[in-house]
Every structure is written in structure tokens, then in C-alpha cells.
Amino acid sequence: MTTFDVVAEGLGKRYGPTRALDTFHLAVPAGTVYGLLGPNGAGKTTAVRILTTLLRFDSGTASVAGYDVLRQPDEVRARIGLTGQYAAVDETLSGRQNLELFGRLFRLGRGAARRRADELLERFGLSEAANRSAGEYSGGMRRRLDLAASLIRTPRVLFLDEPTTGLDPRSRNQVWDLVRGLVTDGTTVLLTTQYLEEADQLANRISVIDAGRVVAEGTPDELKSMTGGDRIEVVVRDPAALTRAAGVVAPICGVEPAVDPEIRRLSVPVADRVAGLVDVVRALDDAGIAVEDIGLRRATLDEAFLYLTGHRPDETGEPVGAGRKAGVA
């Protein structure tokens, strides 16, 4: 039987008229990485703050590591690590003093706190800056210090709210490796992100949230397949031939292709990738249509996201067209 380390049922949280969360559901299997994906203002941070006992909610229930967030907050706090969206470190103290302070508050002895601080400074590449005030750190360094602070005692459940925002590619890869390592050691990770690639790389399962609700849930592959899976894309040489080409392709794939006259391209979903491609090439050739480019393209999570929420992950504002559908969950 799967045990779930994070469970939320019908969570609701309002700020005045704004519903930051609206019947929000979540079930994170123990020992996995779970991605929360959503545009700005979707409610990701709100969800994380509720689950880490920082914020009260109006309705629903939530439990972390088997403990009720509302009734047993101390049990929850003893088992979680949190790296919030904004670094939560003491800017006056040095990096080392920060880690020692948090170590002491995690009830490590003086010596143990110091050793742990040194270990983490080393691991996060902060040894050289260890004695400088955290306030003088660069954004990336502060982020790493914040991450280190959430790992003082290896948590059972680690919450990461946009952990790699503002990190350079190298630091980002380090964080990814770190998350993978933690999961290997049995930690459950709930991570929010704006980067689809990050969710794709790390998460075993993903919830796409929008306006406080889960609009889709599944593995990255399941989500991608929701947009129609693989597609064949054909660019014709002569714009006039585009409609004719569409007529040729449609019976093969059983669907009317989407045409974009501006770039002389048609695009059509295909069930059997290779056979479909071969058939299309042959039919176009038989019809004497000159093809400039033809290829198979796998749907990206980006497209899935756009399809599900109506906007790209890194932009706010109104949905742009694309149909909104309930999830595969």
C-alpha cells in the first residue's frame, strides 16, 4: 500500500475576495518528488505555507508525515524542512552563525551544531563566505544558505518553493542533484516551480494548479499526452499547396491538421509515430507536393501547461484561447 506523506483534502483559503486556494487536493506518495506547477498567483506559495504550518486555512484538512497540520503542528514541524520562495535567513549573522543557530534550535548540541554547519557550508560551496554576513551574500548564495538551513536535520518531507529561481545553471543542477540524492535517502519532496523543465526532470508526479485549484494531475508523460501526444509537422515550399497538403494528410491520420499559412506549416497528431511519418511522406510525394521540412515532434510539458491553464507558466494575466479541460487524474 502506498503511504502518502502529504495529503490535502478540499483546502480553501481566502484573502478577502481572492480565493488563493479553492478545494485544493493533493496526495504525495512517500519517497517521491512531487511538482506543483502553476502560473503566478496560482496559489503555490499559499499551499506550501499552509502545509508547513505557517498559515491557517479556512476549510478542508491537511496532514504531513501522518500528522494533522492544524492539530499537531509541532509533530509536523519536527519532520519537515522548508525553503520558502524568499530566503529566510538572518541577514546580520554570518552564514556559519545562521546554520549554528538553526542547528541549536533543532536541539543539536553545541559541537554537533558546529560540525553540521561546517559540513553544509562545504556541501553548498559556502565555506569561503562562511564568516561573512548573509546580508552581503549574492541572491544565489543566500538561496543556497537557505537550502542548507532546511537540511540541518534530514527532513522526512522537504518543501521547496521555487528553489532554483534566480540560480545560475550550475547551481540549479546542484540543487537538482541534491533533491535526487535526498529522495534516494528516503525524503519526500514537494516542489513548486515555474520551470517546466525542472518539473519534467525531477518530479515523479505533477499537479498543475490554476486559480487555487488543481486542473490536472499525473506523471509528466501523462500530462504531455493530454495535449494529443506526438505530432507530425510539415512545412511546404509553396503556400498555395498548403490546403491541398492538408487534404492529403487528413485521411492518413484521421484528423484534420492545424494549418498555419504564415509559416506554411501544418501540424497533426499521430498515434503510430514512425508508420504515420512514412505514410505521410509517401502520400505527399505521390501528390507531387514539394516539402521543405518534415518531422516528428514530441509534445512538451510547456504545451501541456498552456493547454491546461490557458497561459504560459511565467506570465500572468488572462488566458489566451486554448481550451481548458479537467485533468486526467
Added chain:
Amino acid sequence: MTTAITDGWTMTRRNMLHVVRAPEELILYFSLPIMFVLVFGYVFGSGMQVAGGGNYREFLLPGVFVMTMLYGLGATATGVALDLSRGVVDRFRSMPMARSALMTGRSAADLLRALLEMSTLLVCGLLVGWQWRLGVGKALLAVGLLLLLRVAITWVGIYLALLVRNPDTVGVIVFPAAFPLTAISNVFVSPELMPSVIGAISEWNPLSATVAAIRELFGNPGLGGDSWPAEHAMLLAVLWPVLLIAIFAPLAVRRYRRLSR
């Protein structure tokens, strides 16, 4: 309970580390009372009278001690507001530490700071001719009353910071409010020498109670007239701070809990 004490102590040490790492602030808080001693003691002092006679500087110093305690309000409130604005409190609140530690740690660290400030000020006082005349015992009792007042002021400061949150706003509120509070009290001038209404307000000012009580304990001039608060200064110097703590500590704790709303 023991975790409340150990965590409180850890937080106290953290706040003391702040003083060590950023001593500029401490210098500000030291220079202020010293400036007041110089300005009022030497510049205006020659024109100042003490009701019942006596040396003005000797009259002034106990007032400056109390004023220093009051200005601690700024340090406390700014410190707490800075913590809140920088999000480090979120980390504390997501950890399995005693809920009370943030506030008790602040209170204890500010008390230690006040002790440091008091020692410096006592030495400065001695240098400009102030002295305690009734023995070390009563002098220590006076210092005890000052620190009690400081604890009360700490809790007002913690509450204020939780209310306002923004460290800049805290500064804007505290300093303009603190000066009239000392001006309309017996810190610089005996209330008997003030216009009657203002004099009465001054008599009842909580600061005046502590000032009058420590003047009595140090044996300094300027003991108040025959009004009720002047005659019961010692009682009021205990009651006022206790009352303030009884009001503001629970308010602060409630406000801290409400951060999760």
C-alpha cells in the same frame, strides 16, 4: 518548559550576536543620552531650576537614565520588525522550537543591553558630578527599578513591531512619540514648575514614577511635591511597569499567533 528556556537562551545569544556584529546601532543609543546630559546639563542647565533647590545635573541624571530605558523601545521594536520583514521569522515558525523563544529571547537580550547601557551611563554620571548618596544597596534597588521599566518597554516594543511590521514605520512612530513622553514628565523639569494641567499629566506619567523613585533611592534632589503620585512614587514605579507587562505581553503573544492568519 525546559525547551522554552533553552530556546529562549539560544535566541538571546542570537540577539546579542547582532549587537556584536552591528555595533553602530549601539553607538547611536549610547550617544543619545550622553548628548542629553551635555545639552541639558551644561547648555540649558545654568538656567534650570530644581524645585526645592539642589544641583540641576544631579537632578537631571536619573531622568536621563529613565529616558535611556525609554529609547530602548526603538531598538526593540526595530529589531523585531526587521526580523518580521526579512522572513527569518518564517523559518523560526516552521521549526520545532518553543513558540515563546522569539519574544523571551528578545526581552532577555534587551535587558542585557540595558545593563550595558546603564553601566556606561552610571560612569558618565559620576564623571559629570552625579552620585548616589544613600549607599550601594539603595542604588542597586534603583537600577532594579530601571530594568523593570525596561522590561515593560520591551513588551510594548514587541507588540508595536508585530502591529506595524515595517521597520521604517516603527522608527517614524517611536522617536516622535518618545520625546514628548519625556518632555511631559519630571525628567527635565519638576512638574510643580509646569502649567497646572501639564504638571498633572507629568505627575501621572509612568516615566515620572520611576524617575521620582530612583531620585529618592539615589538621594538626588528634586523630590516631587505633595501630590498623590509624587508621594507614592515607589509604589507606582513598580505598579506601572507590571501593569504594562500584564497588558502588552499577552497582546504581543496573541498578535504573534495571528501571524498565521
